[in-house]
Structures are given as structure tokens and as C-alpha cells.
Amino acid sequence: MPEKVKTDLGFADLQCRKSDVGRISRIAKAAYSFNRRFFGKEIKKPFHIIICYSRKEFDDIWGAETDAWLTGFATKTGTIVSFRDDLIRKYNPRKEATLAGTLRHEINHIFYFQIYGSYEPAWLLEGLTLQPPFEPFTLMENDKKRLKGPLPHLIYSTNGKTFFKQAPFLYSMAFLATRH
Structure with a gap:
């Protein structure tokens, strides 16, 4: 290499x-x-x-x-x-x-x-990067399915294993929280 x-x-x-x-x-x-x-x-x-x-x-x-x-x-x-x-x-x-x-x-x-x-709150940290003009973020089908159930709470902590347990919701929730 x-x-x-x-x-x-x-x-x-x-x-x-x-x-x-x-x-x-x-x-x-x-x-x-x-x-x-x-x-x-x-x-x-x-x-x-x-x-x-x-x-x-x-x-x-x-x-x-x-x-x-x-x-x-x-x-x-x-x-x-x-x-x-x-x-x-x-x-x-x-x-x-x-x-x-x-x-x-x-x-x-x-x-x-x-x-x-x-780096807190995580929803704002990630949400800023998901808004135009940063990148054309759209909710993927998996995001849409997850968000149809009981609305997940906004995520304020990304420490250790917690981040990976929350990651399926983090980006879609951050996008929505900062968009609205």
C-alpha cells in the first residue's frame, strides 16, 4: 500500500x-x-x-x-x-x-x-449538516417506516453505545427537528 x-x-x-x-x-x-x-x-x-x-x-x-x-x-x-x-x-x-x-x-x-x-445537542449538530445547501438529504424508506410508529424523542446524547442504538433515528429526527 x-x-x-x-x-x-x-x-x-x-x-x-x-x-x-x-x-x-x-x-x-x-x-x-x-x-x-x-x-x-x-x-x-x-x-x-x-x-x-x-x-x-x-x-x-x-x-x-x-x-x-x-x-x-x-x-x-x-x-x-x-x-x-x-x-x-x-x-x-x-x-x-x-x-x-x-x-x-x-x-x-x-x-x-x-x-x-x-457536540450537544446531537439533533442540532447533525441537523445543521442535513439541511440545504449542505446535501440533498431525503428520508429513505427505512426512515419513513421508523417514523410512522410512536414518535421517537429528540436525541441529546451520543455517548458510547447509545449513539449506535439511536443512529437509525438520529439522522431522520435531526433532519426533521431542524427543518421545522
Whole structure:
């Protein structure tokens, strides 16, 4: 497997294969600019972007085996971990998912955390990233079926295992809560 290189983007450092630096740098810069305009401010603390090339590498960084649908995450320490486009499309149930969308989403989390000092409430944190113009989010059939039953409560905590138990509702509820 080709070795990764570290590239300083000014607002973040990027770790990916040398052959991907140019393309991913452009995507990351566009995602950062988008969020800077969305929040109306710069963030002060540079962050890190790590591109993974296998599920094993992704799981090693996460610290445990991850669910197949998880294709990117941001940490409180300022690190974004994602797959590149081909693996995002392979794993994400929303087949239109892209690295550009993932980085817009995860960089939004970095802005939110640096501005507000928290990832709570989770419904607002996730809901912001699901509204236009971030990505064309639509409720999938599974979301619609889940929401026809007793209305789930809004989720304020994403700690540990709780997050994965709530994940089937989190994105659809966050979308609805911030939309209305």
C-alpha cells in the first residue's frame, strides 16, 4: 500500500496518498470555505483530515469495529477521518454520498465544536449538516417506516453505545427537528 503524505492546507493538515493530494486538497478547501460562509466566521484551531483506504485502517483509528454504514467522523480533538469517494459509495447506504459531502458534513462538526465547545445537542449538530445547501438529504424508506410508529424523542446524547442504538433515528429526527 502506498505511503501517506502530510500536506498543510492552512486551516488543516491532510494525510492521504500522494496521488490523491491535489484532488482531496481542492475538495477540503471547498468544504472549509462552504462552512466558513455558513457560520460567518473563521475557526482558530487547525484540524486534521485523515483519508482511509481500508475498513481495517478506519476501525483502527476509531478504536473498534465500526458499523458498515459509518464512512466518516469528527473527533473532539479536531480530527476528521473519512474514506475516499469509491469506498464511501461502497459502504454508505445513500449511494449518492461523496467525499465532498462527507467533508462538508464533518468540517461543520469541527466548526460547531470550536464555536460552541460541545457536540450537544446531537439533533442540532447533525441537523445543521442535513439541511440545504449542505446535501440533498431525503428520508429513505427505512426512515419513513421508523417514523410512522410512536414518535421517537429528540436525541441529546451520543455517548458510547447509545449513539449506535439511536443512529437509525438520529439522522431522520435531526433532519426533521431542524427543518421545522
